[in-house]
Amino acid sequence: MTPPAEQWTDVVGVVAVAALGAAYGRGVHELWARRGHGAVVPSWRAGAFVLGLAIVLVAQQGPVHDAAERSLAGHMAQHMLLMLGAAPLLAAGCAGLPVTLATPRPLRQVTHRVRTSAPARWLRRPLTAALVAAGVHTVVLWAWHLPLPYEWAEASAPVHAVEHASMVGAAWLLWAGVVAPASRRLSPPIGLLMLFAAGMPAAALGAVLTFAPEPIYDVPSGPRALADQQLAGLVMWIPMDVLMLVAAVVLFLGWLADLERRSPAGRDLRPGLPEEVPT
Amino acid sequence: MTVSTAEQLRTGVGPRDIAHLEREWGERPSLHSWFATVDHKRIGRRYMVTAGIFFIIAGTDAMIMRTQLARPNSTLLSPEEYNQLFTMHGTAMIFLFATPMFFGFGNFLVPLMIGARDMAFPRLNAFGYWVFVFAGSVMFASQFVGAAPDGGWFGYVPLTDRPYSAGINLDVYCLGLLFLGVSTTAGAINFIVTALKLRAPGMSLNRVPLFVWAIVGTSFMVVFALPALNLANAMLFLDRRFGTHFFDPAHGGNTLLWQHLFWIFGHPDVYIIVMPALGIVSAVLPAFCRRGVAAYPLMVLSIVTIAIISFGVWVHHMFATGLPQLSYSFFSAASTLITIPSGIQIFAWLATMLKGQIRARTPFLFVVGFVVTFVLGGFTGVMFAITAFDQQVTDSYFVVAHFHYVLFGGAVFPMIAGIYFWLPKFTGRMYAERLGRWAFWLVFVGFNTTFLPMHVSGLFGMPRRVYTYPTGLGWDAWNLIATVGAYVLAIGLLLVLTSVVRAIRWGPPAPPDPWEADTLEWATSSPPRPYNFAVIPQVHSVHPMWDRRTRDGLARGEALSGHRTPQTSELDGQHERDTDMPEESLMPLITAVGILVLVLGLLWGWYWVAGMGATVLAGTLARWLWPPERSPQEAGIVS
Amino acid sequence: MRRSVSTRLLWASASAGVLALVFSLTGCSGGQQSTLDAVGPGARRTEGLWWLFFGISMGIFVEVMALLGWALWRRRRSRVRIKDGDAVGFISALGVVVPLLILILVYGVGLRDLNALAAPDDEPTVNVDVVGHRWWWEIHYPDRPQAVTANEIHIPVGESVRIRLTTADVQHSFWVPQLMPKTDLIAGKVNSTWLRADRPGRYRGQCAEYCGQQHAFMALLVIAESRPQFDSWLAGLVPPTDEPLTDAEQRGRAVFARSACATCHTVRGTSATATVGPDLTNVGGRWSLGAGAAPNDPGHLGGWIVNSQTIKPGNAMPPQPVAPGDLPDLIAYLRSLG
C-alpha cells in the first residue's frame, strides 16, 4: 500500500496541476473573449500548455511512476520527461499573462510591482536572463543528483515532489528563453550560448553517472545496479543533448533567415567588372 | 606598391589623404619598429613564416622516422631517439605548425576580409606572436639537446608521470604547451572580437565571408576546449614536480582523468585545425568557379554544428579503455553524426564546381586534391566511430593513415591552396603557374604513396609508435613504399617552397585583384598599405567585390583619416563609432619575455627566477594597461 | 591544356581508387598478426565490418569522384544565371539524407558486433590473468596457482578463454589481431576480454599502447592447441623437482643461484623466487626472448645474459658479469627448463 505521505503529496500535486490548468484556461478564455479566438495566445500555444500539463500528470502516475520506482534509469527517464517533454511545452504556452489575468487583483498588483522592480528588470536583461536560466538549470540538476539529496527524495514523498517541481521550474525557465513568442524570446545568439552553457554541465552529470565504477546512490536496487546506473546516465545525457542540438540548429537557421530578410546577403552575384554606373 | 594613375583617378581620395594616412600608420623601418610592430599583416606573415619553419623541422623529423622504418630491424635510430622524434613530430605539427599557420592566415586576412584596418587588439596580437615563437623555440631547443618530450603527442599518464619519466623531457611538454596556450587563447579571443566588432559597415552576419566564419568557429572552440588541455598539463606538472596525486591511482588519483581531459580538448582540436582549412576552400572556390559557394546558410550551419558536436565525441579516442559499453554506443552515435556537416560542405563545394565556370589554376588543383584526400580520410574516421571496428584498428598504422589523410589532406592541401591563392596579397608578387602544377602533382602523388600503404600495414597489424619491426609479418613492402612516397612528398613540398621564394624574388608584381575574387582583401593594393583601406567600404553583399555599390563606394568614398578604424554592431554591422587604434609598442615583447623567464624558471626549478618573470609580467601588464593621463573634462569628472 | 589537366585529375583519382582496391585485395592474407586473417569469432566480426565499410566507402568515393570528374570535364563556359538556393536539394539529398541512411545502417551493424564482442556465447573454460610490465607480459592461470609464464598464452582450440587485464606500471594494450580486438591495461583498473581460436596455430600479438622505450618489443604469442596438448602444457608449467639434470645443467643451476639472476627471477622448485623479471620456470620452451626481441636459441640466450641492453636497450635487466666459463653451463641450465 502506498504510505499516506505519498498519497497526500500525490493529491497536492494533482491539485496544483489542476489549479494551474484552471487558471490558465480562465486567463486564455478571458483573453480570447476580449480579443477574439487565438488572440495573444495562439491556440497551438494553449494546446502545448495543456499537453505539457498532461505530461506532468502522466510522468507522476501510473506506469512511468512505477518504472521510476523500479530503477534508476526509469527515474531518470521520468526526470527527462518532465524537463524535456513537459517543460518546453509549458514554456511554449506562455502562461505568464493568462495566469496573471486569472489571479485575484491584489495578488496581481503585487506581481506587477515585483515584475517592474529594478532587480527584476535587471534579471530580465537578455544576457543576465540567459546566465541565470543556465545557472539555475545547472544547480537544480546537479544538486538533486548528489547522493544525499537524491536519497532524501527517494525516501520522502514531499521532498520528491519538490525535486520534480524544481526541475520542471528550472527547465521551464530555460526553455522559455528559446520557445517563447518572438517579443519575449532571447535573441538567437544569446539563446544558443545559453543552451551551450546549460547543456555542457548537464552532459557532464550524465558522464559522471555513466562512468562511475560503483553505484553512487545508496538506494535499494537490483543486482544489475551498475548497468542500471550507466543506462540512467545515458538517459540523462542523450535526449537532452539531442533536443538542445536540434533547438540550436533551428534557432540558428531561423536567425540567419531573419537576418537575410532584414539585410539580404546578395548571394546571386557574379565576378567580372560591373558596368560603370552613370554619375 | 605603386598605385596606377588610372586607379588613383578613380578613387575619391586625394594624395593629401594618402600622405596623411601613410604618416599616421606607416612604421619606420627600424630595429625598434621590427620588434614593436603591431601591424596585423606583418604579424600574420611572421606567424606563417615561423610556422613554416617549424613545419620543416617537424617534417624533417618525419623523414628521419620514415627512413628508419623503411626496412625492418633498422638501427639508424635508437629507441629513445625515435620516441622523441615521433612525439616532437606530432606535437609540433599539431601545436606549433597547423594551428599557428592558420592563425597566421587569419591574422593577415580577417581584418582585410571584413574591411577593418587591424585586429581588435593589435598589441595582444603581437604579444601572442612572441609567446608562440618563444614556446616553439623552447620546445624545439629541447629536441636539439636530446631532452625532447617522448611520451607521444597525447602524453598518457602514468607513462609521462613520475616515476616512469624522470628527465626534464615531459616538463618541457607540459610547460611548453601551457605557455603556448596563452598565445592561442589570446589569438582566439582577438579573432572573435575582431569579427564581431570591426566589420565594415553593412556587413551583417549573413554577409560575412565563410573563411571568417570558420576562424570564428575555430576560435570559439579554442576558448572552450583549450582550458581542458591547460588544466591537464598544469596537473601533470604539479604531479611531476610537487608530488600531487591527480593521476596516481595509488593515492586516489585517476589515470583516465588525463585521457578525458586531453581528448575533451583533443577532439575539438582536430576541428580547430581543419575548420580554417575548410574556410580556405570556401574562399578559394568562388574565385575559380566564378560564383559563390552554394548554400551559404548551410555552410555556416555546418560550421556551427561541427563546433558544437565536436565537444561530445571525445570518448571515441578511448574505445579500448574498457569504459562502459553503453557509453560507447552513445559516443559512437555522436561520432557518426558529426560526418553530416562535413558531408554538407563537401557536396556544397561539388555543387559549386558543377554550377560554376571552372578555371583550374594551381590553388584550385590543391582544392581538388583536398576533396579527394579528405573524403578518404573522413571515411576511415567514420569507420573508427564504429566502436567494434575501432577496437581492432586503434593504435595501429590504420589510425596513422586516417589522421594524415585528414590532417595533411584536409588541412595542409587547403593551406597550400591558400598560400598560392593569397601569395599576391601576402607578397605583392605572382607565382609561376607551371612550377605550381608540378608541385601539386608531386605532393598529391607523394602524399598518397606515403599514406595509402599505411592503411594496409595497419590492417595487417602493425602498431603505431614502434621504432622498428621484425620482418616476416607482411609489413616490409608497405613501409618501403611509404618511405619512398615520403621522399616524393618532400620534393613536392620543396617545390612549393621554391615557388614561394621564387615569386618573392623574381615574380612579376601582382595587381590588386588578380583572380576577380569576391572578398574585400582584393579591394586594396597587393600587398596592402599599412592602413589597409583608405576608404572604409560599405558592404551590401556577401560578395562585396562583385557588387557594384560596394565598388563604387570604395572608388568614390571619403577616406577615413587618422589612426582609427570603425566599430560596428555585432549582428547587423551598423556603424557605431570610430575608435583609435594603439600604436606600435615594445610592451608585448617585454611581457612575452616575462612569461618566457617564468617558464624557464619553472622548467629548471629556479623558482626565484620564475618569480622574477612573474614580476616582470605583472609590471609590464600594469604599465601596458595604465590609462592615459586625461584632463578632467576629457575624462568627464564631476566634482 | 585545360582538358589535359582534368583528364589527368580523373586519371589520378581513378587510379588512386583502383590502387586502394588492389592494396586491400592483396590484403586478404597478411601475416601472423593480420586483422584480415581472422581465426576467432571476435576478429571475424571486425573483419566483416572492414569489408562492409570498405565497400560502402568505395561506393561513396566513386560517387564523389564522379561528380568531381563531371564538374571538371564539363567545364561550363556560359555565364549561367546563379541562384544559390538551387543546390539545396542536391546538397541535402547527397549530403544529408543518403549519408544518414548509410550511417544508420553502419551504426546498427556496428552495435550488433559490439554486443557480440562483449562476451562469448559460451561459458569460458579457462581463465588467464595478464599483467603488463615494461616491456613484457606476465601470464597467470589463476585456476592453477602455480602456473605462471611470460609472453605466451596457451589456449585450447575452440574453447573460450576469459582474460583479466591489469598492469604493474604504465598503460599497455592487449592485442592479438587474429583473435580479438584490443583492450587496454590501465593502472588502477581491471579490464577483461576473451579469446577463442577456431584453428590450432600460433597467433602473434603485440602491445598496442605506447608504453615507453621498448614498446616495439612487447610482443606475445597465443598458441592454440588441442585440449590434451594444452592440459599437458599446463601441467608441465610446474617442473618436477626430481628431474635428472646433466652435469652442465647442474653447474648452471649453481651459477644461477649464486649470481644476480636469482635476485630478479623465479624458477619454481628452487630458491630463486624474486619477481622483478619474468618467471623463468619454463623459459627453455618459450618462443622468444625479451618479448619478441630475439629468438630463443642458445646463442641469443647467451648474448641476452651477458648484455641484454644491446638486444633490447632500456629493459630492466642490467648486463651480467658471468664468467665466460660459466656461461655455457648457465645456458644449458636455462634451456633445460620447460
Next chain:
Amino acid sequence: MTTAELPETVREAITPQALATEMPSGRTTGWWGMVLLVATEATIFAALLGSYFYVRFQSGPQWPPPPLEDPKLTKVLIMTALLLPSSVPVMWAERGIRKGQQWRLRAGLAITFLLGSAFLGMQALEYAENLTKYTFTTNAYGSLFYTTTTFHALHVTVGLLMVGWLLAASLRGAFGYRRHERVRLTAIYWHFVDLVWVAIFVCLYLAPRL
C-alpha cells in the same frame, strides 16, 4: 509631457526594443575581450570542478577518503560572507563613475579591496588549520582541494591587483563619466571571481556533505 512631445531621439531611446537591449551604450571591444577571457577562465574552473567530481565518483562511497573528514564550514562561511558582498561596492563604484562621481569610485574600490584582502587573510587561516590534517601531497583529494582553492585565490589576488591598480589610477584622476571602460572591465572580472567562489563553496565544501 506625453511621449509624443518628446524629441525624436529620446523617443527612440525609450522604445521597448531600445530598453530591451542590455547595454544601451553598446558593447566595446574591451567588453567582449573581458567577457571572453572570463568565459575561458570559467571553463578552466568548470574543468577543475568536473575533475573533482570525476575523481570523487570514481573513488568509492567514502568522500573525502576515509581518515579525512568533511571540510569545516565556519571559516569558509565567514570567507563567503566577506567575498560575496564585495561585488556590491564595485557595482556602486561603477555606477558612480558613470555619473562622473570620483569619490564613489574611490570609496567603492577601497571597500572591495579591503573585503578581498580580508578574504585572502581568512583563507590563509583556513589553510593553516587544514594543512595540519592533510596537504596537497596526501592524496588526490588533497591535491584537488588545494589546487582549486589556490587557483581561485590566485584569481582573487589578480583581481585585487586590478582593483588596486584602478584605485591608484583613479587617485590620479584618470576616470570620469566619459572614460571608465577599465572600471567596467575590472568589475566584470571581480564579479566572476566572486561567482566562482560560490561554485567552489558549493562543490568543495557543501557537496561532500550531500
